[in-house]
Amino acid sequence: MKPVRLAVIGAGKLGGYHANLAAKLEAFDLVAVADPHPVSCEKLAAKTGSHAVAKVEEVLDRIDAAVVATPTATHYDVVTGLLAAGKHVLVEKPITPAAAEATKLVAAADRAGVVLQVGHVERFSPALVAAGDAVKQPRFIRSERTSGYTFRSTDIGAVLDLMIHDIDLVLSLADSEVVEVWATGLSVLGGHEDMASARLVFANGCVADLTASRVSYELRRTMQVVTARGFTAIDFATGKATTVSPTHEVLRGEFNGESLPAERKAELFAGKLFEEVLVKTQHEAPPVNAIELELLDFATAIQTGAKPRVPGAAGRDAVAVAERILASIARNASVERTLHRAA
Structure with a gap:
């Protein structure tokens, strides 16, 4: 197949990643x-x-597609122009x-019949695939995503900057409507908010607790998933996953x-x-x-x-839930201010 003629829009850190990789790939x-x-x-x-x-x-007349790695506030205008010109787009999250x-x-x-893909890169994590x-x-799902303050993406808060990764992952795993936030x-x-915690309740009964912070002294990108069959811990930073699978006897x-004898209890306790x-x-x-x-x-x-792993609709759905989270944060902040004045 002919290589895709590509432009990378944005020469910052993320744009640099895309450009350096695309330059080495035969597909582009x-x-x-x-x-x-x-x-x-x-320089890039x-x-x-x-x-x-x-x-x-x-x-524009020399490319088939573009990667958009510009500030979030510019995404709509930049992508709109590319789609109007009939170009395929991979736009960074959100x-x-x-x-x-x-x-x-x-x-x-x-309408244009082109690919619109969103850069929720954790969907490609080897730990998730494993x-x-x-x-x-x-x-039940619990995610934690923390980092230090990078002084980048300051046009948005921790929800759209960090938590959006886990919102997308949780939506793809739960595969159900969010009924409570x-x-x-x-x-x-x-x-903007630099720390956030959210609980999502889904129509199918799944519950997800998400935490994000960009003012942490510790880098953490983890997720724990509980199903009727067992427990899985995913570390996106190391690319490792650990599963705990109960035996059929436990599941039944x-x-x-x-009722176990003391010796058996000691044996199990010992490892x-x-x-x-x-x-x-x-x-x-x-x-x-x-x-x-x-x-x-x-x-x-x-x-x-073929349909991309993270189509535009998935990116839209993640932002829609992020908006509900931000609205809840705003409501609770208003309540806190009211209580503080009352005190």
């Missing part, structure tokens, strides 16, 4: 890097063997700051720990419990570059007409 012909800041743009273009342009409009804008982009992509069927039909948040260093409710009753398995997937897999998925969708 990296035509240009577009950014209004000439120094960073020319020179490194990747592409052209530096201030605006993507300068090369697709837009508002669900209404995302809905318009999804409709525009459908977990496989163990995380299907979840009953409760959330709280706190601004520490800026005008036939295991009674109280056999997670070998013989609640069987623990460590899954170590081969190291992969998730952004590279995301780009290859984009190329495949363009070249074959």
Whole structure:
């Protein structure tokens, strides 16, 4: 198949990742890097063997597709122009700051007959892939995503910057309508929330607790998933997954720990419990570059007409839930202020 002629819009850190990878992949012909800041743009273009342009409009007639890695506030306008020109788009998460804008982009992509993919890169995590069927039909999900303050993406808060990854993952795993949202948040260093905690309740009974912070001294990207068949812990940072699978005796409710002889209890307590009753398995997937897999998925969708793993509609749905979380944070903050005045 012919390589996809590509432009990367945005010469920042994330745009750099995409451009450097695309330049090495046979699936792409990296035509240009577009950014209004000439120094960073020319440097990245020179490194990747592409052209530096201030605006993507300068090369529209020479590309088939674009990766949009610009500030979130600009996504709607940039992607709208690309779709109107009939170009395929991979836009970094979140697709837009508002669900209404995302809905318009999804409709525009459908009208143009082009691919609109969203950069929820955790869907390509080797740890998630390693977990496989163990995380299907979840009953309870708990995620934690924390990092230090990077001074990037300050046009949005922790919900759209960090938690949006886990919102997308939870929606894809639960595969059900969100019927209840409760959330709280706190601004520490800026005008947006830097810490947030949310509980989502789904129509099928699944419950998800999500925590995000960008003012933490600890880097953490973890998720725990409980199903009727067992428990799975995923570490997105290390690419490892651990499953705990109860034996058939436990699943059928036939295991009674109280009735065990003292020697058997001691044996299980000493370490056999997670070998013989609640069987623990460590899954170590081969190291992969998730952004590279995301780009290859984009190329495949363009070249074959296959649906991308994270289509525009999925990005829209994640933002819609994020809006409900932010609304709940705002309501609870109002209540806190009212109580504080009353005190």
